[in-house]
Amino acid sequence: xxxxxxxxxxxxxxxxxxxxxxxxxxxxxxxxxxxxxxxxxxxxxxxxxxxxxxxxxxxxxxxxxxxxxxxxxxxxxxxxxxxxxxxxxxxxxxxxxxxxxxxxxxxxxxxxxxxxxxxxxxxxxxxxxxxxxxxxxxxxxxxxxxxxxxxxxxxxxxxxxxxxxxxxxxxx
Numbered sequence: 001x002x003x004x005x006x007x008x009x010x011x012x013x014x015x016x017x018x019x020x021x022x023x024x025x026x027x028x029x030x031x032x033x034x035x036x037x038x039x040x041x042x043x044x045x046x047x048x049x050x051x052x053x054x055x056x057x058x059x060x061x062x063x064x065x066x067x068x069x070x071x072x073x074x075x076x077x078x079x080x081x082x083x084x085x086x087x088x089x090x091x092x093x094x095x096x097x098x099x100x101x102x103x104x105x106x107x108x109x110x111x112x113x114x115x116x117x118x119x120x121x122x123x124x125x126x127x128x129x130x131x132x133x134x135x136x137x138x139x140x141x142x143x144x145x146x147x148x149x150x151x152x153x154x155x156x157x158x159x160x161x162x163x164x165x166x167x168x169x170x171x172x
Contacts, residue, residue, distance in 0.1 A: 076143045076144065077143065077144055077145040077170070078144075078145050079144070079171055082109070082119055082171055083171065084107055084119065086144075087121070088105060090143075090144065091105065091121070091123060094135060095135070097138070098127065098131045098135055098138070099131065100125050100127025100128070101127065102124075102125055103126055103162075104122075104123065105121065105123045106121070107119055107120065107121055108120040110168075115147075115168065115170070116170060117170065117171050117172065118168040118169060118170055119168070119169045119171060120149075120167075120168055121165075121166070121168070121169060122164065122165075122166050122167075123164070123165050123167065124162065125162070125163055125164075126162050127160065127161065128159055128160060128161065129161055132161065136148065139167070144169055146167050146168070146170075147167065147168045148165060148166070149166045149167065150164075150165070150166035151163060151164065151166070152164045
């Protein structure tokens with residue numbers, strides 16, 4: 001009977017130790033676990049917000065790159081200042097590429113309420129009708145923003161024509 005009593009006593013002591021340990025160690029840890037879970041939930045919310053900000057900033061970064069290239073294209077199309085030298089070179093190259101002669105070029109400055117600052121260009125060329133069509137197509141695709149305002153054509157020979165073109169080139 002002693003052994004049975006002793007084993008009951010040991011069982012009771014062990015049960016008591018388990019209860020004491022759970023009260024002393026587990027309950028404070030439970031509070032700590034709850035605090036850590038709340039902290040984790042807060043961090044998850046912060047990470048989600050940061051991911052949203054990152055996505056937004058990435059989209060803005062892509063837009064800035066597009067805007068920068070658009071700005072550079074616009075600066076080429078409408079340069080700061082007259083830039084007559086580059087304009088004269090561009091017209092000469094267009095004529096040379098198409099194989100006709102640039103006879104004369106005149107420049108004039110103007111400011112319009114509707115169109116802004118422009119340089120008026122009056123140019124006279126000699127070539128074929130196909131040259132004229134090619135020239136007008138090249139003007140449409142030019143880097144610089146150009147607008148043909150007037151054009152006159154005269155037949156010089158059976159194959160050649162002489163044409164005068166008035167063009168407006170824009171600047172800032």
